[in-house]
Amino acid sequence: MSRNQVSGSPGTGARAALASLRQNRSFLEKYSFVILCVLILVALPLTFDTFRLGLAAKFLSLGFCAVGIVLIWGYGGILSLGQGVFFGLGSYMMAMFLKLESTNSGSSAQALSSFFGSNLPDFMAWNSVEELPWWWEPFHSVWFTLPAIVLLPAVFAFILAYANFRKRVGGVYFSIITLALSAIMSIVIIGQQGVTGGVNGINDFRTFLGIDLDTDEVKRYMYFITCGLLLASVLIGRFILRSRLGKVLVAIRDREDRVRFSGYDPALFKAFIFAIAAVFSSIGGALFTIQVGLASPSLVSIVPSVEMVIYAAVGGRLSLVGAVYGAVLVGSAKTFFSENFVEYWMYFIGVLFIVVVMFLPDGLAGLLQRLQSRKSASGSTTETRLANESGGAK
Amino acid sequence: MSELILQVEDLTVSFDGFKAVDSLNFYVEKDELRCVIGPNGAGKTTLLDMICGKTKPTGGTIKFKHRDLAEMIEYQITRMGVGRKFQNPSVYEDLSVFENLEISYPRKRGVLGSLFFRREDEMFRKIDEVAQQIFLGDVLRHKAGQLSHGQKQWLEIGMLLMQDPELLLLDEPVAGMSAKEREQTAVLLNGISKGRSIVVIEHDMAFVRMIAHKVTVLHQGKLLAEGSMDEVQSDERVKDVYLGH
Numbered sequence: 001m002s003r004n005q006v007s008g009s010p011g012t013g014a015r016a017a018l019a020s021l022r023q024n025r026s027f028l029e030k031y032s033f034v035i036l037c038v039l040i041l042v043a044l045p046l047t048f049d050t051f052r053l054g055l056a057a058k059f060l061s062l063g064f065c066a067v068g069i070v071l072i073w074g075y076g077g078i079l080s081l082g083q084g085v086f087f088g089l090g091s092y093m094m095a096m097f098l099k100l101e102s103t104n105s106g107s108s109a110q111a112l113s114s115f116f117g118s119n120l121p122d123f124m125a126w127n128s129v130e131e132l133p134w135w136w137e138p139f140h141s142v143w144f145t146l147p148a149i150v151l152l153p154a155v156f157a158f159i160l161a162y163a164n165f166r167k168r169v170g171g172v173y174f175s176i177i178t179l180a181l182s183a184i185m186s187i188v189i190i191g192q193q194g195v196t197g198g199v200n201g202i203n204d205f206r207t208f209l210g211i212d213l214d215t216d217e218v219k220r221y222m223y224f225i226t227c228g229l230l231l232a233s234v235l236i237g238r239f240i241l242r243s244r245l246g247k248v249l250v251a252i253r254d255r256e257d258r259v260r261f262s263g264y265d266p267a268l269f270k271a272f273i274f275a276i277a278a279v280f281s282s283i284g285g286a287l288f289t290i291q292v293g294l295a296s297p298s299l300v301s302i303v304p305s306v307e308m309v310i311y312a313a314v315g316g317r318l319s320l321v322g323a324v325y326g327a328v329l330v331g332s333a334k335t336f337f338s339e340n341f342v343e344y345w346m347y348f349i350g351v352l353f354i355v356v357v358m359f360l361p362d363g364l365a366g367l368l369q370r371l372q373s374r375k376s377a378s379g380s381t382t383e384t385r386l387a388n389e390s391g392g393a394k
Numbered sequence: 395m396s397e398l399i400l401q402v403e404d405l406t407v408s409f410d411g412f413k414a415v416d417s418l419n420f421y422v423e424k425d426e427l428r429c430v431i432g433p434n435g436a437g438k439t440t441l442l443d444m445i446c447g448k449t450k451p452t453g454g455t456i457k458f459k460h461r462d463l464a465e466m467i468e469y470q471i472t473r474m475g476v477g478r479k480f481q482n483p484s485v486y487e488d489l490s491v492f493e494n495l496e497i498s499y500p501r502k503r504g505v506l507g508s509l510f511f512r513r514e515d516e517m518f519r520k521i522d523e524v525a526q527q528i529f530l531g532d533v534l535r536h537k538a539g540q541l542s543h544g545q546k547q548w549l550e551i552g553m554l555l556m557q558d559p560e561l562l563l564l565d566e567p568v569a570g571m572s573a574k575e576r577e578q579t580a581v582l583l584n585g586i587s588k589g590r591s592i593v594v595i596e597h598d599m600a601f602v603r604m605i606a607h608k609v610t611v612l613h614q615g616k617l618l619a620e621g622s623m624d625e626v627q628s629d630e631r632v633k634d635v636y637l638g639h
């Protein structure tokens with residue numbers, strides 16, 4: 001029999017174990033979020049001009065997808081190669097709203113509509129579409145558009161994921177399904193040029209609820225809104241991971257079969273987290289479109305979807321905060337490459353992915369963690385060991 | 395005769411024409427500790443797989459507490475009060491021992507319930523109690539992956555105890571354990587068999603003798619003999635196929 005050291009009230013041993021699990025959180029786990037806040041809310045705005053801040057906002061919008069991928073891939077074990085689909089849903093819904101607003105106001109729009117004799121978005125008029133499609137109509141309203149950006153991808157993702165996971169389609173097969181989905185979405189958008197803007201996407205909008213999006217002041221505000229929502233997503237993600245649900249997710253990732261015999265329905269949990277990640281991506285897409293002024297099929301297809309996975313892999317697939325760094329770093333690298341050597345970008349990102357997978361399976365976050373534990377190990381090996389032992393025997 | 399908790403009747407399953415379990419009848423009473431023995435390939439694990447829902451039978455019925463399990467899937471059967479321990483210890487290696495037990499606590503197993511689950515006093519009490527029972531009171535903070543093989547076996551039994559099942563299905567619970575650990579496990583199983591029924595698959599005859607109320611011998615998917623350890627061991631057919639080799 002083990003010695004019964006717990007002489008106090010019942011449950012004290014378990015409580016002590018929980019407390020020490022919490023205490024053992026590393027420096028990174030405790031402070032990485034604060035550091036990220038300081039960096040993007042204080043350091044970047046103070047040092048960057050509006051143009052660079054706009055670029056940062058663009059990468060941060062993509063960061064939403066990476067945060068979602070950490071949740072579903074790092075903790076849920078679901079590798080989605082289709083997060084671009086949800087990014088695209090948010091992006092296009094926002095673009096439809098902005099397009100309708102700018103079509104119905106502004107002098108150039110009026111000139112256009114008087115020329116074509118209709119009040120349609122410009123690309124529809126060019127494609128001889130004579131009537132606004134019915135599914136565009138609700139996007140006249142901001143009170144439809146904003147909730148739809150959150151709810152539509154959630155419902156779609158949940159149904160898609162639950163239908164597959166309930167039938168125990170998972171792993172690589174699910175990845176291929178998501179991959180196909182992103183290909184389908186970009187093909188449909190390009191093919192239905194008259195109502196989707198086709199390969200050019202939807203662009204040329206200036207105002208949001210009458211606010212001119214092109215001024216420096218508004219751009220700064222948008223940057224802070226993006227940061228705020230992104231940090232909120234990270235916190236929501238952290239809340240989920242620290243809850244009982246988060247532990248169940250890890251259990252599902254490692255031993256899905258066993259989880260059923262703990263009395264859980266894994267399909268429901270996986271569909272839930274997949275829906276959350278879809279919502280994050282969609283919000284990121286909407287923010288991207290407001291700030292970059294564009295919704296494009298090139299952002300929903302396979303390549304950007306895979307890039308989003310690489311953001312998460314580089315940042316560290318177990319680190320919500322790391323995902324944000326991954327998105328910003330890889331995004332910046334992409335900008336640098338496409339300004340200087342466009343044709344090498346794809347090779348570079350391929351090599352980057354291989355290097356990360358082979359040598360840094362937990363990305364930058366894992367690298368930092370390893371460096372840190374090595375430092376603390378060389379400094380106080382015996383001390384920590386003693387502390388652990390006395391902690392266990394207390 | 396006391397009340398039956400499990401009634402398996404005419405149970406058959408075939409994999410590509412091979413009948414792993416063939417027209418088997420198998421009954422377990424309340425508060426009973428039953429051992430199932432038999433040579434490799436006798437269908438012991440398959441029998442447990444079908445009871446807990448992992449494998450669907452091709453024919454026959456399984457009733458638990460007089461309810462047919464045919465239409466239920468794994469997690470529903472688990473929630474009815476059937477706990478299953480697998481042959482290779484299946485614990486959540488990346489979670490701590492504490493978290494392994496916490497997950498198994500049988501409340502709030504829906505999505506939203508588990509998202510907003512607040513740890514309650516009752517759960518801490520229960521975790522402490524179970525951890526003491528399975529000799530892991532000192533290692534609650536450790537990752538399950540760091541435990542020894544025997545400790546993992548205990549942890550998996552502990553996870554089942556957290557669920558408070560009325561029927562425990564244990565597949566080779568002492569495989570890979572030292573002699574001392576086997577003895578401890580025998581004490582553990584005898585202790586937890588009060589108020590619940592347990593079915594144990596085991597090869598170790600000394601261990602079976604320590605715990606079994608009644609022994610069932612399977613051979614080629616069929617029931618060969620059933621009775622006390624002594625009765626079974628003196629049965630000529632059993633000696634032929636199994637004990638005598």
